[in-house]
Amino acid sequence: MSTTLLHDAVHIIQQGGLVAFPTETVYGLGANALNERAVAEIYAMKSRPRFNPLIVHFAAPGAARAQVRWNAPAEALADAFWPGPLTLVLPRAQDSRVALLASAGLPTLAVRVPAHPLARALLEAAGLPLAAPSANRSGRISPTAAAHVRAEFGDGVPVLDGGPCEVGLESTVVDLSGDAPLLLRSGAVTAEALSRVLGREVARAGKDAGIAAPGMLQSHYAPTLPLRLNADSVRPGEALLAFGPQPLTGAAYMLNLSEAGDVKEAAANLFAYLRRLDQKDFTGIAAMPVPQEGLGAAINDRLMRASRRDK
Numbered sequence: 346m347s348t349t350l351l352h353d354a355v356h357i358i359q360q361g362g363l364v365a366f367p368t369e370t371v372y373g374l375g376a377n378a379l380n381e382r383a384v385a386e387i388y389a390m391k392s393r394p395r396f397n398p399l400i401v402h403f404a405a406p407g408a409a410r411a412q413v414r415w416n417a418p419a420e421a422l423a424d425a426f427w428p429g430p431l432t433l434v435l436p437r438a439q440d441s442r443v444a445l446l447a448s449a450g451l452p453t454l455a456v457r458v459p460a461h462p463l464a465r466a467l468l469e470a471a472g473l474p475l476a477a478p479s480a481n482r483s484g485r486i487s488p489t490a491a492a493h494v495r496a497e498f499g500d501g502v503p504v505l506d507g508g509p510c511e512v513g514l515e516s517t518v519v520d521l522s523g524d525a526p527l528l529l530r531s532g533a534v535t536a537e538a539l540s541r542v543l544g545r546e547v548a549r550a551g552k553d554a555g556i557a558a559p560g561m562l563q564s565h566y567a568p569t570l571p572l573r574l575n576a577d578s579v580r581p582g583e584a585l586l587a588f589g590p591q592p593l594t595g596a597a598y599m600l601n602l603s604e605a606g607d608v609k610e611a612a613a614n615l616f617a618y619l620r621r622l623d624q625k626d627f628t629g630i631a632a633m634p635v636p637q638e639g640l641g642a643a644i645n646d647r648l649m650r651a652s653r654r655d656k
């Protein structure tokens with residue numbers, strides 16, 4: 346391990362950039378989890394077709410605990426398996442500073458304390474939580490060595506080389522936000538091991554539990570106000586979610602996702618702006634069209650979900 350590289354990586358993270366780093370499971374593509382714009386870069390780099398929620402990595406359990414509504418099962422599992430290949434899904438804390446884009450607008454947050462010494466060194470030295478999906482392009486196999494990451498992204502992403510990953514499979518993901526614990530993704534920490542610690546059966550998501558992948562869940566953030574897509578004019582009382590250098594006129598209130606028409610900037614602003622516009626003073630939210638290119642497709646996917654009234 347090279348100290349220079351670690352030093353550089355810390356600097357890049359603190360500047361809002363991306364760094365690939367090893368964990369005991371797979372290599373992660375990390376960015377400052379508190380910075381919406383940095384998190385938007387992750388989605389752009391991976392070419393994710395839509396905003397799947399990301400796991401947020403912490404140096405210590407105490408730091409993770411502060412960003413969620415912690416509960417007794419979480420305490421038991423963290424005690425038993427952290428640091429390690431286990432991710433806990435919990436309700437976001439009211440005052441959580443984690444970027445809304447990291448959890449794709451969901452009311453929950455996936456948190457994990459990795460065990461890999463280089464991951465821990467990076468988290469500690471940066472003094473920030475890291476949002477990190479597996480460091481592969483969307484739809485490809487997760488990387489378990491630095492060379493795999495380079496094959497995915499070339500020189501586009503600096504890589505901290507920690508050798509081959511010990512686990513080589515993504516972390517176990519358990520949802521502890523509901524009445525009963527639910528296994529969303531199997532991994533090195535088995536359902537049996539979870540059940541033993543919790544003293545109760547852990548159901549598997551899927552057909553049994555009637556729950557599909559998180560990206561398919563209907564529980565994505567949707568505003569209370571009606572959201573009107575592809576607006577070419579503003580109706581009386583509407584707030585405007587604008588995009589680009591020529592916003593529509595006549596809105597009661599307006600927020601512009603990106604005056605420059607930059608979809609990455611727009612993605613970073615999207616969830617925060619929707620929340621700010623979702624106020625009783627307005628009759629509805631009119632959203633200007635966003636081009637379908639790059640992260641625009643993901644933005645439109647989220648806007649479309651948010652506009653559906655049939656939940």
Ligand code: TXA
Pocket residue numbers: 368370371372373374397398399400432434448451453454455457477478479480514515516517518520529530558559560
């Ligand atoms: O081992 C791992 O978990 C690796 C390393 C880098 O930590 N990361 C990883 O991230 O595999 P990713 O993005 O490839 O997978 C994250 C999984 C996805 O299945 C995602 O849907 C789920 O975690 N997830 C994240 N946040 C969630 C949430 N709030 N609710 C439900 N599922 C969530």
Ligand code: MG
Pocket residue numbers: 478479487
């Ligand atoms: Mg992945």
